[in-house]
Amino acid sequence: MSDITRIALDAMGGDNAPTEMIKGAVWAVNENADMKVFLVGKEEILRRELQKQTYDPERIEIVNADEVIETSEPPVNAIRRKKDSSIVVGMKMVRNKEADAFVSAGNSGAVLVGGQVLIGKIKGVERTPLAPLIPTKDGVSLLIDCGANVDARSSHLVQFAQMGSIYMEHVVGIKDPKVGIVNIGAEEEKGNALVKETFPLLKEAKGIRFIGSVESREIPRGQADVIVCEAFVGNVILKLYEGVGSVLIQKIKEGLLSTFISKVGAALAKPALKSTLKSFDASEHGGAPMLGLQGLVVKTHGNAKAKEVRNTLKQCVLFKKQKIDEKIRECIQNREEAAE
Amino acid sequence: MSDITRIALDAMGGDNAPTEMIKGAVWAVNENADMKVFLVGKEEILRRELQKQTYDPERIEIVNADEVIETSEPPVNAIRRKKDSSIVVGMKMVRNKEADAFVSAGNSGAVLVGGQVLIGKIKGVERTPLAPLIPTKDGVSLLIDCGANVDARSSHLVQFAQMGSIYMEHVVGIKDPKVGIVNIGAEEEKGNALVKETFPLLKEAKGIRFIGSVESREIPRGQADVIVCEAFVGNVILKLYEGVGSVLIQKIKEGLLSTFISKVGAALAKPALKSTLKSFDASEHGGAPMLGLQGLVVKTHGNAKAKEVRNTLKQCVLFKKQKIDEKIRECIQNREEAAE
Numbered sequence: 027m028s029d030i031t032r033i034a035l036d037a038m039g040g041d042n043a044p045t046e047m048i049k050g051a052v053w054a055v056n057e058n059a060d061m062k063v064f065l066v067g068k069e070e071i072l073r074r075e076l077q078k079q080t081y082d083p084e085r086i087e088i089v090n091a092d093e094v095i096e097t098s099e100p101p102v103n104a105i106r107r108k109k110d111s112s113i114v115v116g117m118k119m120v121r122n123k124e125a126d127a128f129v130s131a132g133n134s135g136a137v138l139v140g141g142q143v144l145i146g147k148i149k150g151v152e153r154t155p156l157a158p159l160i161p162t163k164d165g166v167s168l169l170i171d172c173g174a175n176v177d178a179r180s181s182h183l184v185q186f187a188q189m190g191s192i193y194m195e196h197v198v199g200i201k202d203p204k205v206g207i208v209n210i211g212a213e214e215e216k217g218n219a220l221v222k223e224t225f226p227l228l229k230e231a232k233g234i235r236f237i238g239s240v241e242s243r244e245i246p247r248g249q250a251d252v253i254v255c256e257a258f259v260g261n262v263i264l265k266l267y268e269g270v271g272s273v274l275i276q277k278i279k280e281g282l283l284s285t286f287i288s289k290v291g292a293a294l295a296k297p298a299l300k301s302t303l304k305s306f307d308a309s310e311h312g313g314a315p316m317l318g319l320q321g322l323v324v325k326t327h328g329n330a331k332a333k334e335v336r337n338t339l340k341q342c343v344l345f346k347k348q349k350i351d352e353k354i355r356e357c358i359q360n361r362e363e364a365a366e
Numbered sequence: 367m368s369d370i371t372r373i374a375l376d377a378m379g380g381d382n383a384p385t386e387m388i389k390g391a392v393w394a395v396n397e398n399a400d401m402k403v404f405l406v407g408k409e410e411i412l413r414r415e416l417q418k419q420t421y422d423p424e425r426i427e428i429v430n431a432d433e434v435i436e437t438s439e440p441p442v443n444a445i446r447r448k449k450d451s452s453i454v455v456g457m458k459m460v461r462n463k464e465a466d467a468f469v470s471a472g473n474s475g476a477v478l479v480g481g482q483v484l485i486g487k488i489k490g491v492e493r494t495p496l497a498p499l500i501p502t503k504d505g506v507s508l509l510i511d512c513g514a515n516v517d518a519r520s521s522h523l524v525q526f527a528q529m530g531s532i533y534m535e536h537v538v539g540i541k542d543p544k545v546g547i548v549n550i551g552a553e554e555e556k557g558n559a560l561v562k563e564t565f566p567l568l569k570e571a572k573g574i575r576f577i578g579s580v581e582s583r584e585i586p587r588g589q590a591d592v593i594v595c596e597a598f599v600g601n602v603i604l605k606l607y608e609g610v611g612s613v614l615i616q617k618i619k620e621g622l623l624s625t626f627i628s629k630v631g632a633a634l635a636k637p638a639l640k641s642t643l644k645s646f647d648a649s650e651h652g653g654a655p656m657l658g659l660q661g662l663v664v665k666t667h668g669n670a671k672a673k674e675v676r677n678t679l680k681q682c683v684l685f686k687k688q689k690i691d692e693k694i695r696e697c698i699q700n701r702e703e704a705a706e
Contacts, residue, residue: 242603242606294630
């Protein structure tokens, strides 16, 4: 296998495509010698944008795809019908081993469906969770699952804990990551039916460091590195994080600008404040990997800019170097053998 | 029925009992001519504390209760065994019509269990939700249910929507409140099994103004006045609100104090900032009512101080004046008759 990580980037997906996608790709290849990016999308448009940039032409290549799946399109239909869309073309490159990873800021549903249908799961993996990194007080945690797998079963959650631990240890670099399950109280007897069923399975599961229940109040404080929950709850957590954060920051801005004196104060405090808030910004940490597939798929925020794209592309390199696919395959197989 | 609202206050419950409970009670009766507060707890301790205060002795009375249910105690056992606890004694006053309402900052589980077991539900009410008010960008929304009813059914959620609408309209004063169901996307076809089943029932339900799905990102922006969800999700939302808010404010403080210049700026901006953040503080809005009981029960935050206690006691007066119990009874009966 080559030492170069080949990444298919959906150059047409997201609010800021193609400009920010292209900028992010150029930024990433200029920083990393071990990466090649395929910009997937409408060739003419991409070529025009790319001409404005300075980069090694060996390391960025355009792959034509004439169609675009819009954010509002029903995913299953879109994947089936738009065979020449940037998402379908990029995913097929991963399936055909022409690329190691696919990155998109486009239609989330289409990315999730495409991953399962076009790339396929690792043998033994029951569900393929989408696992974004969320900012915490002093670092970052992996929230798994935030994807489309609502009404999951306990066995799915155990696999999420295992795959998430592998990712946090080898891609994010947290040694022996702490795994917690989202619950409504700290005690083992608390919870809904799914959590009560999953709790003892996580206690017994090998290869993870299970610390028990995590109340959502403790998530931003970084109580666990891998936060396990089913996708409905994960989606609520992810979006509420964003909602509370943005409303609070907006209110603080209004407060700072409400009087003349406070405006002066705000001007003085701004640089220091900005750098602290940056550490609580999800886009600093790159996109959300979809785990358990035969190849890597990463979904970035719909409003991703060049920096998030560049950070995500770097994540892909680490994912390949650390052989995350193989580690997940081994972990799931060991578990299946143990169960036989 | 008397025009005075009689409220049994658990003077022993919560982190700041009894001092802040007593201060809150004195504050409230000194402001409201139409309220009488029974301080339920250890008589000797309460009498000593009360002596420090100035108030009309006709309007505050001590009711002795020798036991205290601790925050960590298993609720069902505690309610069964500690018959002379402030929670059990106060709840029985409501059951025996000696009080119109019971307010506690103590063991949440015991308050929830006690409400159901000792006071009992209004006929036709299937579950009794706990419904805190949460701050939003420009006001407040009712999050219903955050109680102990995990794994709820769709018919429960419809009743939550109806009871919550009555509360928001007549106690909080929001005319024709908007009702939304917590979901992972804006479209009707999205969601888990419970949400998909509940959505059409809410569309058909009479007496409410259903606006559809609310993604959690939109909750802090105030998209709906009544936010319907089952208790597991509600609990996650409530505690995450608190967690993200407190971590973010802590980070902002650190940022403001990180350099000399920013410290000067922070000092200038402080008063304006403080008043904005206050509007995003849940304790400003009083406690969480438990709806659908034959009498009112309100749970305040465990760390409630005098101000929250005072605001909660005022809420109880409004609850009685607006005859919320009767309105809920009528609404549920109408629905039952319509279904027959």
